Amino acid sequence: MRATTRRVPGGRGLRAGLAAVLAGILAAVSACGGGDDNEPSDGTIELTVDVFGEFGYEQLYKQYEASHPNIKIRQRKVAELDQYKPRLQQWMATGKGAGDVVALEEGILPTYMQQPDRFVNLFDYGAASLEQNFLPWKWKMGLTPDGKKLVGLGTDIAPMVMCYRKDLFKKAGLPTDRDEVSKLWPDWNSFLETGKKFQAKVPQTKWLDGPAAIWRTLVSQEGGKTVGYTYFDTSNNLVFDKNPAVKTAFDTTLRFQTEGLTANMRIFTPEWQTALKRDTFATLPCPAWMLGGIEEFSGNYGKGKWDLAALPGGAGVWGGSWLAVPKQSKHPKEAAELAKFLTSPQGQLAAFKDKNTFPSSPQAQKDPAVTGKTNPYFGDAPIGKIFSEMAAAVKPIHLGPKNEDVREDVEDVLLGVGQGQIKASDAWNRAVEAAAKAAR
């Protein structure tokens, strides 16, 4: 009797235990399923915009909300592209979670251009009339090869120039004025010869920081000049070892490595950051965003020492994005309208004024705010004018879905040569191997 009566409270304990377990499971399950489907019921539409880094859209959202009272805009910003990329992959793969408007960076665009069906065709929402708002190559890269589907509308671009150290140039007896310096290197060969001359005079300083920027630039320049594609042909077959443009670009870059003209560094590593406060290298290929990097890392030491000149061999871009509307969006029409607004010449101009993202729209580039833009850190160089000229000269190229992987792995081979880990005679074969593996 005693035993049983004593156990009765145990029954309550059991129920309490069960309840606790159930509550635990419930909490765990609801934590997994925390969705974003909290649609307001009063008829307003909430649009989510997914971006990384700084797009400079905050003011534009307010403006758009003011003129479209039924729309509310929520921005989800991820600081780093590297963190943004896998998130976007998951959203696109699982078919849910993506914003109504997503930013596609240059490096990830080719992958998604292979799956245009996952995105809204912006032609269906009246984007066809916008073509003249963009540089032709920027427009074309957001378009499927057959020209029938428009996946992305261009936002910013990052045209390239060549940054150089005036003080070191003077030391080597080279001209220091940016126009004269530009005349020193109409092509990469003369750039290399100037480098040899420079290092003969100033042996403790290297000509360039590393091979990566010239490799990337040369490939797109050579590809743009010849067949219009680089590592992958227009049907996305790997043609790394068959495309003469790639071979030319590789051989030229390799010469910089075998002549010992680079410091064998990668950008933004601690060593590279330290090097900017010393006299480790004299030139640095500069996309628009690099100017801020030099100013940050070179600081007071480099003040008044840096300037910028033309890029050898023509034009180049490194970076820039597009806005796209995933098919999974519940409000494709409103999302497309927002994307059109943000990428309009006025939108791009506002973003430039706010965060210095260089516009891909020729109209925006002609605005006095852009043309009159100078950079005091670089001797008041008219960067707005220089970047616009560079951007207009870029030739469109087709990029394969694994373009970035191939580029990075071949970059490793070039660095390996500079570090003495790979013989120059083996370099091409190693590069072909690396490309094949990266493209698999």
Place this chain on the structure above:
Amino acid sequence: MSVELRPATPGRNRTGPKRTAPRGASGRGWRVRLARLDMRVSPYLFISPFYVIFLIFGAFPLVFTIWVSLHDWELASGLRDFIGLGNYRELLGDEAFWRSVVNTIGIFFLSTVPQLLLALWVANLLNRRLRASTFYRIGIVAPMVTSTAAVAIVFGQLFARDYGMVNWLLGQIGVDPIDWQASRGWSWVAISAMVDWRWTGYNALIYLAAMQAIPKDLYEAAAIDGASRLRQFWQITVPMLRPTIIFTVIISTIGGLQLFTEPVLFGSGRMDGGPVHQYQTVTMYMFDNAFRSDHYGYGAAIAWMLFLMIIVFSLLNFLFVRRAGGGR
């Protein structure tokens, strides 16, 4: 009396006197059954929250990884082709994978052996009567609470090629600067230094705790017999620490084979482990394949190979340490 007692036996309830009937014969039986169930089941229920969470967040991903590893699995393109053991077959012939295995094992030996010896020595020192011993004891675990970003910056400066402090010191004694990043061996040394800096204190603390549990009279007896401090250390401390040493060796093996943070920091956050992958570890290779190249199936296969490697190595180490200790 006997009438009073009868209802106590639950089995007789139904035949019991009428006055117990209002409480309901079935009600009693239900309670009894519940009570039995309670005794059997509730302990499991009480420990179940952990297992439920573990099932969802631990076991499920584990099993799912096996499933993924049997596929050609890409996230961006949505590719999901079942290829059976194809990934594993490719992996066995993958030069880059085996290079990462060699790197991992090389760094593991270079870091773990000095680390555990050093930890033992430090623990022995701290076990003596010291002034401000708490200060030193906290001091040795300070590296563990240092932010990894700070570690990356400091070691980046120490082992930099052009303006690094280690190269500067070497220069003072007339040694040529070393390109720590470029050379395979030297990059291992630099990474091992980072690993040891972070984990020696942790192991020392474990040894110290075990040392404090060794009865003092053993040392006193040995001292009376004229045993030196060194002899006491080898003949008393080390044998008494054997279970602890086995524990640290196993834990270090598991940690060492999964080495990730330090080499990634050394390579400024890149997963390739240098231009010729001279310090790319298995976990970095896995990460590189899954998240950068978007070959999730291949990455999952690497994860399982790593799991097998860890089991084999842990067993080998266990046997080795036990044998080495048993000889005495």
